[in-house]
Amino acid sequence: MRKLVLMAWACWPLLLSAEPTVVTLAADEAHPPYIYAEAGKSVGLYVQILQRALAHMPQWELKLRPLPWKRALATAELGDVDGLLPPYRSAGRDWMAAYAGPLYREEVVVLCDGEAGVGAAPSWPDSFSGLRIGTPRAYFLSRHLSAAVNRRQVQRQDFNDARDALAAMAGHQIDCIADDRFTIEFEYARAQRHPQWASRMPHELTEPYVLETQEAFVGISHNALARRPELAEFIKALDLQLAQLRANGEIGRLVRALPAADKP
16 A cells, blocks of 8 residues: 555656646737637637647647737746747747747728728828828738838828728728738628628728738747746747648648638
8 A cells, every 4th residue: 555655656747747837828809700709719720730730749738818919029028928829920029039920911901992092002101191091900911101201201090900991981080901911801790791781891802012021920929938937838839830730731720621711
């Protein structure tokens, strides 16, 4: 009996070490079809990709906390959560310490009302001079857009999401909307099916002007890394798994498996 007790005590540290380490990410609650909240939970393409990656990382458990993007940024920067989903690496946030990814390459576009006078073959920023452009709140969308705003060539107005911006454009409160192409299309299609929003949408969407592409990542802040040094191991392991998912075509299969209304 004494031998069995000693063996049990010897195994106790191993049992403890088998418990996965929890990592919590602040996740954008309004960036469909990539990452958004439904019934208080994060869903979307990026959630599916991370689920595939974490299936090969049994020592880690990932939890997502859906938040408005501006609050997600502040929470991640302070280190109150372990990381952020899905920052663009080119956004120049010096408080970010490490990234895993990319998860996917998004296409940032400017889509305008037919009466904005942009023309059939626009050029940036000349064709958009003086126009009011709606953007998702706190998002760094494009270096080209930021430069034009700083030079006061265009006016930027922030909205909670693409649906609100589309409604504002239909009501002639703004002239254009800047966002990811498929986020705009997703929100437009979803609003068209909603009785309270359908009448507030533009009659149709014009062909957008492509500003640039942006790659989305999982990010870890310096403050979070200082608080939990083991996050360096997590982000390295996640980056490796994401690279394998890109190489074996699994991310492409997930994109093709999305419902038609959600598909990039």
